[in-house]
Amino acid sequence: MxxxxxxxxxxxxxxxxxxxxxxxxxxxxxxxxxxxxxxxxNRIVPELPSTIVTAIIFPPAEPPARPVAASPAPKPPGPAVRTIIKPRPAVRRTPPVVMPPDAAPVSAAPAPSPIAELPPAAAPAPAVPPQPAARPVHRATVTSGVQYVRPPRPDYPAQSKRIGEEGRVVLRVLVNEKGEAERVEIQTSSGHARLDEAAREAVQHAQFRPHMEDGEPVTVFAIVPITFRLDQ
Missing domain, CATH: 1.20.5 (Single alpha-helices involved in coiled-coils or other helix-helix interfaces)
Known part of the structure; x- marks a missing residue:
């Protein structure tokens, strides 16, 4: 107070x-x-809360730009065409020849005709000697009396011996001028493939004596039999 x-x-x-x-x-x-x-x-009068309002305004979206069509590239100018005008050759005029009144016209002598050259005579063709007549191919077939330098020696197959296979094989052989067997064919089979093949192999490696006709060796067919027996 x-x-x-x-x-x-x-x-x-x-x-x-x-x-x-x-x-x-x-x-x-x-x-x-x-x-x-x-x-x-400050305690008596409370502070009033302040509110801040922020407004964000976005600008309107722009429409997408339309693609501009690319204009075609101009074509390159072509090469200039140069027109070359050839000058015309000048025509030379020959002045007329004035003959004197007293001079008689001279006629030109005819040119001598060229002599045609004759082609050289063809040389006579050489005489062709006559060819000897072709000798006909003669292939005889020898059925007996075939002579060997190295006779065929067939091997008896072991399997055939084991199971008791026997038989006779007849072969037709083409013998050339050297006595070699060019081709061997089975004319008559023994009934057993192993025996037939053994006979063919033996004849293929044999050496024949060439067959002679008129003093010359010729190619012939020879008939060769091969026998397989277990008791031999």
Whole structure:
């Protein structure tokens, strides 16, 4: 509570009554200042929350640009065609020859006709000696009396011996001028393939004596029999 000021301070009672309101106003200001300093005013008057509204305005999307059609590239100019005009040859005019009135016209002598050259005579063709008559191919067939330089020696197959195979093979052999067997054919089989093949192999490696006709060897067919027997 504020103490009353002494009257001596103001000097007169009327002045004291005028000074009381002024002193009260000053005291209120001082008290309000103290409240502000101590933060009591912030406690009495709560702060109102402030709301900030932000509006974002996007610009309208631009429509996609239409593709511009590419104009075709201009064609390169072709090579310039140069027209060459050949000058026409100048025609030389021969002045006419004026013959004197007294001179008789001279007739040109006829040119001698060229002598035709005769082609050289063809050389006579050389005489072709007469060819000897082709000797007919004669292939006789020798059925007996076949002579050998190296006779055939057939090997009896072991399997045929084991199972008791026997037989006679007749072969037709083409014998050339050297006495070699060019071709061997089975004319009559023994009934056993192993025996037939053994006989053919033996005759193929045999050496024959060439067959002679008129003093010359000729190719002939020879008939060769081969017999397989277990008791031999």
């Amino acid at each position: 504020t103490k009353p000021l002494p009257l001596a301070l103001f000097g007169h009672p009327s002045m004291a009554r005028r000074a009381w309101p002024l002193a009260l106003i000053v005291a209120l200001h001082i008290g309000f200042f103290l409240l502000l300093r101590d933060g009591l005013l």
